[in-house]
Amino acid sequence: MKISLVEYDAGNLPSVERALAKQDVETERAATPESIAAARVLILPGVGHFGQLMRTLGSRGLLAPIRQAIGGGVPLLGICLGLQALFASSAEAPEDRGLDILPGTVTALPVTAKLPHMGWNHLRQIRPSALFEGISANAYFYFAHSYAALDAGESAVAMCEHGVPFVAALERGNLFAVQFHPEKSGDAGARVLANFLGYAGAGNRG
Amino acid sequence: MTLARRIIPCLDTDGERVVKGVQFFNLRDAGDPAALAARYNREGADELVVLDIAASRDHRPTFLETIRRVAAELAIPLTAGGGVGNVDEGRAILRAGADKLTVNTAALRRPKLLTELAAEFGSQAVVLAIDAKRVGESWEAFVRGGRESSGRDAVDWAIEGTERGAGEILLTSMDRDGTRSGFDIPLTATIAGRVTVPLIASGGADSPSDFLDVFEKGRADAALAASIFHDAVQGLRELKCFLHSKGVPVRLSG
Numbered sequence: 001m002k003i004s005l006v007e008y009d010a011g012n013l014p015s016v017e018r019a020l021a022k023q024d025v026e027t028e029r030a031a032t033p034e035s036i037a038a039a040r041v042l043i044l045p046g047v048g049h050f051g052q053l054m055r056t057l058g059s060r061g062l063l064a065p066i067r068q069a070i071g072g073g074v075p076l077l078g079i080c081l082g083l084q085a086l087f088a089s090s091a092e093a094p095e096d097r098g099l100d101i102l103p104g105t106v107t108a109l110p111v112t113a114k115l116p117h118m119g120w121n122h123l124r125q126i127r128p129s130a131l132f133e134g135i136s137a138n139a140y141f142y143f144a145h146s147y148a149a150l151d152a153g154e155s156a157v158a159m160c161e162h163g164v165p166f167v168a169a170l171e172r173g174n175l176f177a178v179q180f181h182p183e184k185s186g187d188a189g190a191r192v193l194a195n196f197l198g199y200a201g202a203g204n205r206g
Numbered sequence: 207m208t209l210a211r212r213i214i215p216c217l218d219t220d221g222e223r224v225v226k227g228v229q230f231f232n233l234r235d236a237g238d239p240a241a242l243a244a245r246y247n248r249e250g251a252d253e254l255v256v257l258d259i260a261a262s263r264d265h266r267p268t269f270l271e272t273i274r275r276v277a278a279e280l281a282i283p284l285t286a287g288g289g290v291g292n293v294d295e296g297r298a299i300l301r302a303g304a305d306k307l308t309v310n311t312a313a314l315r316r317p318k319l320l321t322e323l324a325a326e327f328g329s330q331a332v333v334l335a336i337d338a339k340r341v342g343e344s345w346e347a348f349v350r351g352g353r354e355s356s357g358r359d360a361v362d363w364a365i366e367g368t369e370r371g372a373g374e375i376l377l378t379s380m381d382r383d384g385t386r387s388g389f390d391i392p393l394t395a396t397i398a399g400r401v402t403v404p405l406i407a408s409g410g411a412d413s414p415s416d417f418l419d420v421f422e423k424g425r426a427d428a429a430l431a432a433s434i435f436h437d438a439v440q441g442l443r444e445l446k447c448f449l450h451s452k453g454v455p456v457r458l459s460g
Contacts, residue, residue, distance in 0.1 A: 014303055018278060047305075048328050111402065116330040116373050118404045119427065120210040120252055120457045140210055140457040142283060144305070144330040146373075161207040184283045184305065186247075188459065 001202040004030040004039035006066065006082075008056040012047040012183065016079065019183035023194055025202055036065035041200040042074055045183075046081025050106065050147065051093025053081055063099065070101055070175055075200035077193075078177030080145060083170070086177055092147050101175065106149050113163030116146045121160050121180075129157035129171045130199045131178070131192050139188035141168070141180035148179060210457045211421045211449065212252035212428035213442060214285075214406060215435040217242055221258050221265035222272055226433050236436050239272050244279040246435065249442040252457055253283045255376070255430060257308070259351060261289030270302040277303025285333055285376075292319070293326050300327060308376055310335040311349040314356045314363070317370055324371025333406075334372035336360055338393055339380040345393055352380050364397045374404045376430065382410025386434070389416055394424030406430050414440070414448040421454050 003020055005013055007029040020027050020043075030036050044066070046053060057063050070076055078086055087098045090106035098106075109117055120140040125132060141160075148166035160168035160179065169178045176196055182189035197203035217224045217239050224242055225233040243254055256276050258269040266289075273286050286299050287308030299307045307327075313319050313334060323332045337352050338345040338360035345360035356363075364375055377397055379390035387410050394407045404427040407420045411431035420426045434440040446456045 012305070014301070015277070015305070018303075019281065022281075047331070114402055114404055114427065116403070117209070118330060118374060119212055122207050124207065136459065139459060144283070146329065162209070181283075184281065186281050186457075186459075190281060 001025075001040055001200070003027045003041045003043060003197070003202060004035060006036065006042060006044045006057075006062065007031040008053060008060070012045050012079070012181070015181075015183045016043060016045045019190065019193055022190065023197060023203070025197060031060060033061045033065045036062055036069060039069060039074060041197075041202050042066070042069055042076040044076065044078045044082035044085060046079055046083070046085065047144075048081060049092060050081065050084055050090040050098070051096040053085055054093065054096040054098060057085075067099060067101065073174050075174045075196070076176065077196045079183070080179060080181055083167070083177035083179050084147060084149065086175070087149055090147060102149075102152055102155060102170070102172075104149065104151055106147050108147055109145075109166070110163040116144055117148075117162040118144050120185075121162070123158040123160055123168045125158045127157050129169065131169055131171065131176055131195050132158065133195050135188055135191050140185070141178075141182070141188060142184045143180045145179060208455045209427070210252065210455045211426070212406075213417070213445060213456070214253045214255055214428050214430040215242075215246045215251050215442070216255040216257065216408070216430050216432040217276070218257050218259045218432055219269070219272060220260045221269040224436065225259070226436065236433070240275040240279050242436065243276040246442065247280050247282055250446060250457070251282060251442055253285065253428070254280060255285045255308070257286070258288030261351075266295075266298075270298055273299060273302035273304055287333070287335065293322050296323050296327065300331065306331045306333050306374070308333045308335040310337065313367065314347060314349050314358060317366060320367055320370040320372050324373070329371050329373030329403075332372050333374045333376050334364070334367040335376040335378070336364060336367075337378045337380050340393075348380060360393070361397055361400055364401050368401045368403045372403065374406065375401060376406045376408060379409035383408070385410055386412035388412060389420040389424055389426075389429065391419055391424045394420055394426050398425040404428065414445050417445060417449060418452050418454065421449070
């Protein structure tokens, strides 16, 4: 089964493609409403600016197809900015609306900590998730961000902390998202990707 | 919950091959960058830096190909740089597979470059490299691979650079680089105490206790070294186990 990666200009798409290639799955870039509508598994990668991402998705007509795919049960994994995009809005670009699939606003991490939150950190799992099956509670994951969702209600499955606790991973039905970069997080990150692919019925390994 | 201190091997290249020398002189071949990258990825490096120390425009396509080959071997972040002078050159490096790019000389000559890069790629992708050398009671930032002083105070430049958009500082002590006499703790601690972004310390690494010092006394967030890792004088796993045993948070698992 092909994995569709939502393409927009400022993404970490090649890194995610390389990481998925190591899982022996086929990928394609999805940059049109038709390709999103036809996708059976979606990944929304993300590096860059919230406003820029939302405006690019909007100008390409991808917002409604992404919402419809999630509503229609297509498994989706958001990565980093791809997690933040699921929320209603972000302090990084207050004038731009998010995908609004999850309520609430993404906020700036407090300046009492060194920013960006850059490097390898632990997670605190607060409820079981398919994403973390077979992964040690001591595993480290790679983060690089200055904004975060502090609350995702029942959807939050793992928290991290940098000045303040924030949502590191969330799961709601067919919707998954992580604030860290699984494609840059060594073996533990590869396992998270494999677990998502396994949930989506697309995994060849793990 | 604490961020792990990072250990970062650095590949200095002539664009194509890993080279080493003292202060960029007496360069000799030290291996294939992709092969070294694969080894460090396997041995638990937290990140990798690959620099084009020749940084000539003629070599640029070769260096971009090197970045592609290195990135293909990694499941950890990659930082690349050398001669980046504008947004397009930065984009080429990121598109080739780097997650972050370093800037040095061009930013000192035109500090606004940092703001332009941060606006385009985000601060988390912009690493300000500072080559600092002791002059009297302070440190000056040097340019052109350490060949000439910019006349700027290194501490002031670090502060200005982060205010302009750099999301991380790669601080090299020119006095210690290649000497294997330990990191420059006063320099590292001074800049770490003055900036609000993560700091990578570089120059002078030799023994595991040098790394312990630069984290505990220098307050660095990450430590970078080249030849001690290439020559297998220092194993990454052994180094991290040592730091762990001393209570420094490090990532031990793959």
